[in-house]
Amino acid sequence: MLRGADIVLRCLRAEGADLVFGYPGGAIMPLYDALDGSGVRHILTRHEQGAVFAAEGYARATGKVGVAIATSGPGATNLVTGIADAKMDSVPLVCITGQVRTALIGTDAFQETDVFGLTLSLTKWSRLVRSIQEIPEVIAQAFYWARSGRPGPVMLDLPVDLLKASMEFKGAVKFQPHPKAADAKAELAFTDTLVALLQQAKKPVALVGAGVKLSGAVHELRHLLDHLQIPAFATVHGLGAVRQEAPYYLGMVGMHGTRAANMALHETDLLLVFGARLDDRVTGDPSRFAPEARIVHFEIDPAQLDRVRPCELPVIGDLAETIPAFQEELSRAPLPDWSAWRAIACGRDRAEPEPIGLAQPTKRFLDELFRRLPADSIIVADVGQHQMWAAQRYRSSSPGGFITSGGLGAMGFALPAAIGVQLAKPETTVLCVSGDGGIQMNIQELATVRRLGLPIKIVIVDNKYLGMVRQWQQLFYHRNYAETDLSDNPDFVEIGKAYKIHGQALGEEAVSDISLSASTADVLDGFLRSPEPELLVFECHPEANVFPMVPAGAALSEMMLEEE
Amino acid sequence: MHIFHIRYRNTQGTLMRILTATSRRGIDLPYVQAEPVEHTHKVTLLLDVNAKQVGQLCRDWHAIVDVIDVRPGTPIKELWDQHGSWAVGAPHRPASAVAPADGRVQQASA
Numbered sequence: 169m170l171r172g173a174d175i176v177l178r179c180l181r182a183e184g185a186d187l188v189f190g191y192p193g194g195a196i197m198p199l200y201d202a203l204d205g206s207g208v209r210h211i212l213t214r215h216e217q218g219a220v221f222a223a224e225g226y227a228r229a230t231g232k233v234g235v236a237i238a239t240s241g242p243g244a245t246n247l248v249t250g251i252a253d254a255k256m257d258s259v260p261l262v263c264i265t266g267q268v269r270t271a272l273i274g275t276d277a278f279q280e281t282d283v284f285g286l287t288l289s290l291t292k293w294s295r296l297v298r299s300i301q302e303i304p305e306v307i308a309q310a311f312y313w314a315r316s317g318r319p320g321p322v323m324l325d326l327p328v329d330l331l332k333a334s335m336e337f338k339g340a341v342k343f344q345p346h347p348k349a350a351d352a353k354a355e356l357a358f359t360d361t362l363v364a365l366l367q368q369a370k371k372p373v374a375l376v377g378a379g380v381k382l383s384g385a386v387h388e389l390r391h392l393l394d395h396l397q398i399p400a401f402a403t404v405h406g407l408g409a410v411r412q413e414a415p416y417y418l419g420m421v422g423m424h425g426t427r428a429a430n431m432a433l434h435e436t437d438l439l440l441v442f443g444a445r446l447d448d449r450v451t452g453d454p455s456r457f458a459p460e461a462r463i464v465h466f467e468i469d470p471a472q473l474d475r476v477r478p479c480e481l482p483v484i485g486d487l488a489e490t491i492p493a494f495q496e497e498l499s500r501a502p503l504p505d506w507s508a509w510r511a512i513a514c515g516r517d518r519a520e521p522e523p524i525g526l527a528q529p530t531k532r533f534l535d536e537l538f539r540r541l542p543a544d545s546i547i548v549a550d551v552g553q554h555q556m557w558a559a560q561r562y563r564s565s566s567p568g569g570f571i572t573s574g575g576l577g578a579m580g581f582a583l584p585a586a587i588g589v590q591l592a593k594p595e596t597t598v599l600c601v602s603g604d605g606g607i608q609m610n611i612q613e614l615a616t617v618r619r620l621g622l623p624i625k626i627v628i629v630d631n632k633y634l635g636m637v638r639q640w641q642q643l644f645y646h647r648n649y650a651e652t653d654l655s656d657n658p659d660f661v662e663i664g665k666a667y668k669i670h671g672q673a674l675g676e677e678a679v680s681d682i683s684l685s686a687s688t689a690d691v692l693d694g695f696l697r698s699p700e701p702e703l704l705v706f707e708c709h710p711e712a713n714v715f716p717m718v719p720a721g722a723a724l725s726e727m728m729l730e731e732e
Numbered sequence: 733m734h735i736f737h738i739r740y741r742n743t744q745g746t747l748m749r750i751l752t753a754t755s756r757r758g759i760d761l762p763y764v765q766a767e768p769v770e771h772t773h774k775v776t777l778l779l780d781v782n783a784k785q786v787g788q789l790c791r792d793w794h795a796i797v798d799v800i801d802v803r804p805g806t807p808i809k810e811l812w813d814q815h816g817s818w819a820v821g822a823p824h825r826p827a828s829a830v831a832p833a834d835g836r837v838q839q840a841s842a
Contacts, residue, residue: 288745289752293797295744313797346741346800471795474787 172300173202173331176264179307181207182340185235185262187226187591189219191246193239194279195266198331211591211620214612216243218584220250221610224259225588228571229546231382233260233314234588240266241279244286244325249578251290251321256575257405258382260319262310263287267296269329287323294323300333308343316345318469319382358483358490359497362464365481367501369438369462371509372398375421375450378405378574379443379468383487386567389442390414392495398506399436399513401429403444404559404574408567416514422450423718424556428518430716430724433458435513441465443487446476447575448720456723466490525730526712527557529676530629533706534561536684537599537627540696545597546571546589550582550606552636554629556714558601580609583626587613590622597625597696604630604657614667617701624701626669628660631708639713643728655710664703671703733762733780734804736789741798742773750775750799753792757785772800 170178176199180188189211192200203210213219216238223234234254238247244265254261268277273296284296293313295306303326310322366372374396380389386409393400393410400410401421410417419426421433433439439461444450446465451457454476463479465472466487473482483490512518523531534557538547547562549555549572562570571589573581586600607628617624634652641649664671672695678688695702716727740746747766754761754777763778781789786804793802 284745285748288748289756346798469795471788471791473791474784478787 169334170337171198171202171332171334172303172326173198174206175300175303175335175337176307176326176331177202177206177208178337179304179340180235183233183307183311185233185311187211188235188237189213189222189226189588190237190264191216191219191239191243193241193243193266195240195268195328196237196243196264196326196331197239197266198328199237199264199266199326210237211587211616213584213587213616215610216246217249217580218587218610218613218616220247220261220263221253221578221581221584222588222591222613222616223261224250224254224257224581225548225571225585226592227254227259227261227588228257228585229568229589229592231260233262233311235262235264237264238266239279240268240283240328241281243279244281244283247283248286248290249576251287251323253573253576253578253581254321255290255292257573258319258378259321260314261321262314263321263323265323265325266331267325267327270298270327271329273327284323284325287321290321291323292320294325296325297327297330300330300335303330304337304339304341305343308341312343312345318379318472358481359494361481362483362494363497363501365438365462365464366396366498367504369504370506371432371436371460371513372396372438372440372506373432373436373513374398374400374440374442375433375444376400376402376406376409376442377444378403379466380406380409380487381443381567383443383468385443385487385491388488388491388495392491392498395495395498396503397510398440399428399432399510401425401432403450404570404572406444407559407562407570408564410565412563412565416510418514419520420559420562422724423452424560424714424716425718426520426560427716427727427729428513428520430718430727431518432513434723434725436461439463441467441479442491443467445472445575448476451476452718452724452726453721521730523730525715526709527714527730529679530554530557530706530708530712531561532679533674534558534601536679536688536692537696538563540692541599542597545569545599546593547599547601548572548582548586548589550600550602551577551579552603552606552634553631553639553712553714554601554603554606554635556636557629560714579603579606581606583607583610584613584616586624586626587616587620587622590624591620598623599696600624600626602626602628603635604628604632604654604660605634607660608657611663614664614669618667618669622701623699625696625698626701626703628703628705629708630657630660630705631710631712632657633710635708635712636714638711642711642713643717644719660703660705669701669703670698671705673705673707675707676709733778734786736777736779736793737803737805738775738777738793738799739769739772739801740775740796741800742768743798746796746798747773747775749796750777750793753789753796754779757789759785
């Protein structure tokens with residue numbers, strides 16, 4: 169006979185989940201009581217949101233399912249932002265919450281929250297478990313749905329009495345889903361049509377999103393693009409999927425994308441989308457998005473089609489299957505000469521200019537830092553101006569090298585996510601880039617970093633504002649900096665010290681010389697080489713802005729550039 | 733007004749997920765009827781939606797784990813058994829386009 173809590177942990181092990189993140193409390197106590205000797209390693213964060221972001225970081229770095237555990241009521245509600253984040257960014261995540269005992273459900277008992285109802289629209293699948301006998305089946309289902317198709321979050325709510333109850337455990341089970349028409353394997357009859365579209369195209373481009381990485385199709389995509397030699401660009405989650413040195417690669421596309429990428433996307437007559445949702449940050453004004461383009465959308469999730477514009481040709485299926493099928497057909501088909509179009513789209517006239525303006529020192533700082541990183545490093549960016557600067561300056565061809573909260577844009581993501589990444593990749597250099605606003609949303613996780621001795625390198629780009637909001641206030645709200653002033657920020661180096669994390673600060677003058685001073689180089693080298701967690705505060709100009717920028721509601725061709 | 737017939741397995745939350753796909757878009761639900769049908773369940777919705785929303789809703793509903801079938805159109809019984817009735821309202825069904833069957837693809841190839 170085993171307790172429900174023991175069965176949960178055995179089933180987690182059976183699903184390969186040997187590392188989980190969480191925070192204990194009343195209704196989940198039996199699970200914590202059973203942890204010792206279970207073979208499941210639990211990481212105590214200092215807030216449930218830290219736990220769910222750490223689980224996301226772990227999942228994003230490994231492709232495995234991340235697991236976050238919390239108690240009922242406030243513990244469960246504190247998971248919600250992370251669940252929404254995992255949904256937006258297609259992260260496989262299983263959240264397990266304690267619930268009040270079965271007899272009390274629906275009575276507004278102490279720490280009772282209908283987390284099942286709260287998360288219905290955020291989860292792929294969820295279950296309020298009603299009997300101990302269900303536990304093996306629901307855990308198998310939870311992991312299946314988290315991983316399958318377009319990955320995403322699932323939720324299990326476990327009443328405390330079921331965790332305490334006992335039954336004979338016959339072993340973990342394997343879940344077999346009901347067959348569904350939409351789950352059919354990719355139909356590969358699209359290839360003739362797609363080749364015909366390509367042969368008619370005069371200005372084809374490729375837009376690369378996270379789906380390419382999630383499908384494990386990076387190699388296939390690179391092979392295809394090398395064959396096509398058409399201008400290509402990536403969303404923030406697609407960064408690293410295309411080889412940086414490829415002559416047709418134009419960098420990041422969208423609101424803060426490169427001019428070359430946005431112009432090519434605006435001018436194209438055939439847009440090949442590989443695993444991207446085409447959200448508003450990528451499209452700008454939907455009615456003026458790629459106005460001349462026919463759209464071919466490679467996507468695993470049919471629900472993502474036609475959200476902005478109807479696509480000409482949907483190619484539904486795993487990109488690891490559909491891209492090679494397309495490639496095979498292409499090898500037999502003559503293609504037009506697109507060199508004139510390539511010369512325009514990838515030409516010097518549209519090349520990224522050297523950074524100028526108030527953001528130049530910060531970009532230089534990031535360039536110097538990124539240049540020193542080992543090739544397999546992972547940058548975990550928070551949300552805001554520093555995130556976009558980091559994305560713009562990212563120059564690695566490592567597909568998993570840039571992790572951020574892209575869809576939800578959840579401030580406070582980076583530090584706890586970096587914990588999950590570092591635990592997943594203990595030998596890898598993990599650089600957490602945050603802002604002074606974002607770091608304070610989960611700054612308590614410095615305690616987790618210290619306790620575990622994780623050698624995370626934490627950069628805080630401190631402009632003493634909620635910078636991205638302030639930038640919009642400057643540009644679109646007549647400089648009315650309402651409630652974005654953080655000039656009374658704490659001394660982050662002293663805060664690091666309080667958590668026993670070594671910290672230091674650099675001002676913009678440290679990167680003002682044409683060749684970096686020896687002292688600044690020493691600081692950066694020492695920061696990255698340290699075997700301990702390190703904190704580096706970069707004091708950025710308060711009114712530095714992120715350019716290029718496509719204002720909300722504008723077309724991609726209507727970028728604001730630095731000199732404007 | 734459009735009528736949607738959705739067959740689903742009556743597992744926890746499935747009907748609510750179907751309904752929240754409409755409520756998240758601020759769409760009113762003037763008529764909802766859910767009932768058991770043979771071994772599964774069926775919910776019929778009457779919604780005032782445009783053509784783009786029809787496509788989005790159908791694909792969102794299809795993505796719900798225990799949804800079996802989604803059919804937009806008019807509530808005539810014969811339509812249930814009519815193969816390929818996806819063409820009634822949705823821009824395209826949630827599967828890859830097959831060249832000869834899709835008008836838009838034919839247009840693209842022209």
